[in-house]
Amino acid sequence: MLWDHGVVTSTWVEPSNTATALLLLGRGSDPATERGVECPGDLPAPSDPDLVARAAAAKAALGDRVFVLGHHYQRDEVIQFADVTGDSFKLAREAAARPDAEYIVFCGVHFMAESADILTSDAQKVILPDLAAGCSMADMAVLSQVETAWDVLTELGIAADTVPVTYMNSSADIKGFVGRNGGVVCTSSNAKRALDWAYEQGSKVLFLPDQHLGRNTAVLEMGFSLDDCVLYDPHKPNGGLTPGQLRDARMILWRGHCSVHGRFTLDSVDDVRQRVPGVNVLVHPECRHEVVNAADLVGSTEYIIRTIEAAPAGSAWAVGTELNLVRRLALAHPDKQIMFLDKAVCYCSTMNRIDLPHLVWALEELVAGRVVNQITVDADTAHHARVALDQMLALPGA
Numbered sequence: 072m073l074w075d076h077g078v079v080t081s082t083w084v085e086p087s088n089t090a091t092a093l094l095l096l097g098r099g100s101d102p103a104t105e106r107g108v109e110c111p112g113d114l115p116a117p118s119d120p121d122l123v124a125r126a127a128a129a130k131a132a133l134g135d136r137v138f139v140l141g142h143h144y145q146r147d148e149v150i151q152f153a154d155v156t157g158d159s160f161k162l163a164r165e166a167a168a169r170p171d172a173e174y175i176v177f178c179g180v181h182f183m184a185e186s187a188d189i190l191t192s193d194a195q196k197v198i199l200p201d202l203a204a205g206c207s208m209a210d211m212a213v214l215s216q217v218e219t220a221w222d223v224l225t226e227l228g229i230a231a232d233t234v235p236v237t238y239m240n241s242s243a244d245i246k247g248f249v250g251r252n253g254g255v256v257c258t259s260s261n262a263k264r265a266l267d268w269a270y271e272q273g274s275k276v277l278f279l280p281d282q283h284l285g286r287n288t289a290v291l292e293m294g295f296s297l298d299d300c301v302l303y304d305p306h307k308p309n310g311g312l313t314p315g316q317l318r319d320a321r322m323i324l325w326r327g328h329c330s331v332h333g334r335f336t337l338d339s340v341d342d343v344r345q346r347v348p349g350v351n352v353l354v355h356p357e358c359r360h361e362v363v364n365a366a367d368l369v370g371s372t373e374y375i376i377r378t379i380e381a382a383p384a385g386s387a388w389a390v391g392t393e394l395n396l397v398r399r400l401a402l403a404h405p406d407k408q409i410m411f412l413d414k415a416v417c418y419c420s421t422m423n424r425i426d427l428p429h430l431v432w433a434l435e436e437l438v439a440g441r442v443v444n445q446i447t448v449d450a451d452t453a454h455h456a457r458v459a460l461d462q463m464l465a466l467p468g469a
Contacts, residue, residue: 080121088409115428122427126152129434137437138172139430140165140187142179143372144393144419148264148427149178156159157182158260158372160239160462163190166197172197173439177446178425182209184446185243197446198437200429205421206240208357211327212280214244216305220325221252223309227317234269237279238262240329242458243448245279250455259356259371262288264466275320277303280327287356287363289322297360331419332357335391339412340365343389347408353378354391354412362391372396382407393419 085462102366114120130137130152141153150156162183165173167190175197177184181204185467188197217235224230237245246256253272256263262284269276278285282302289295301320303310310317317323335358343350352366353375368378373391382388384406390397391412401409436443447449448456 078400084232092390098466113127114432116428117428119428120430121197123148125152126431126434128440129278129431129438133336133434135171136173136402137176137434138166139176140170140175140178141453142183142264142422143376143396143399145178145425146395146423146427147399149430152430153178154283154419155315156339158258159186161373163187166191166195170195176200176433176437178430179305180204180206180209180419180421181446182206182240182242185448186239186456186460189243189246189447189456196442198427198433198442199444199446200433201424201426202444203421204424207330207421208238208323208327209245212237212241212245212325214242214248215326217245217248218303219302221248222312224277224317224323227314229275229318232273233275233277234273235277235279236265236269236285237459238281238284241280243452246456246459248455249279250458250460250462255466256457256459257463259284260374261463261466261468262356263292264468265463268462268466273321277325279325281329281331281357282324282326283328283333283359284356285322285324287358287369288359290360291363291369292445295321300324324342329357331393333359335359335362335412337361337365338393339414340389341427343410343412343415344403347387347389349408350389350408351382352388352389352391352412358391366391376400379404379407379409393422395423 139149139152141156142158142162143158154160159179162179163186166187170192175187175191175195177187177199179335181199184197184199184381190195221230224233235249235252237249237256239256239258247439255265255268266276266288286300289300290297299321301312301316302324303312304326332355340352340362353368354362354366356363356369372392373389379388379400387408389410389412393412397411433443
């Protein structure tokens with residue numbers, strides 16, 4: 072931290088690498104086990120000095136035919152070519168608001184591209200530059216597992232009183248299941264509104280797939296106790312719960328989590344408070360309950376950005392969310408001391424799959440008239456997923 076005539080400035084210090092840094096950065100692959108790691112045609116080399124020029128030329132050649140979306144967690148090299156940046160739902164809505172764009176290139180992860188396909192017209196094509204860009208949280212709730220859990224609730228006679236609520240960070244299959252069963256989709260910023268609506272429809276909620284967002288919202292915003300919540304483990308018979316526990320629970324949480332936000336610990340919070348007196352700890356609600364409890368402020372990605380932008384010069388912030396975003400905020404606000412909550416590198420490994428070579432490849436293929444890595448959701452799933460998404464849009468204050 073540097074002082075200049077009473078004004079504090081900061082220089083971004085990269086968290087130290089770990090033994091798995093290359094994996095976390097999205098480099099390296101295992102073609103025997105991973106989807107989408109092989110691209111037809113020539114994928115430019117990461118060291119190609121002409122990548123920026125090639126991306127700009129391809130995007131210019133496509134003109135208004137292409138609309139590029141960039142999630143906040145994307146690398147800077149990709150974000151520079153995004154027409155719009157934002158969180159997953161904002162980007163999906165932005166895609167739907169561009170009906171004249173023939174191609175939607177979604178620089179994010181698979182479930183986000185699915186949501187864009189659901190919300191856009193049949194004439195538009197949604198493209199994910201690398202199909203290996205998935206989401207570990209979304210993958211923790213598989214449709215067959217959720218249907219088995221629903222059968223358990225049905226056999227106990229409580230499914231009729233249970234409303235399924237799924238986080239936006241879930242597959243189209245799960246959103247479709249929720250829509251078929253009278254539920255709603257939520258985001259990290261409207262989770263309480265979605266749950267308020269759900270409890271007007273029934274006495275219980277099955278919350279998918281992020282246990283932490285569900286627990287934090289129920290306990291910290293709605294006045295529930297931790298005893299009102301139970302954790303359903305799809306890998307155990309009956310979720311590892313007794314019939315009594317399921318009958319008594321008000322909130323049935325799915326055993327899922329974000330691999331990035333889940334790594335922050337109470338020790339991380341205690342350590343930064345000791346190192347930086349007066350620091351403000353700002354975290355995402357996907358963090359663990361004890362971390363959220365110990366933080367000063369909690370909110371969605373967009374909330375985190377707004378809070379940092381509005382913060383006074385000279386203030387210090389330890390931010391618990393994905394590293395690309397924290398670094399971008401630090402560089403954009405040099406008058407504030409902005410640091411990563413954890414000491415180790417913490418990229419979203421699958422989000423980082425979308426790099427400049429993959430973006431250049433996807434755009435140049437479109438220029439050549441070849442549509443690659445198109446993401447499509449079948450009509451029946453899309454219909455029911457749209458029901459759940461429309462229910463979210465109809466929430467008060469949405």
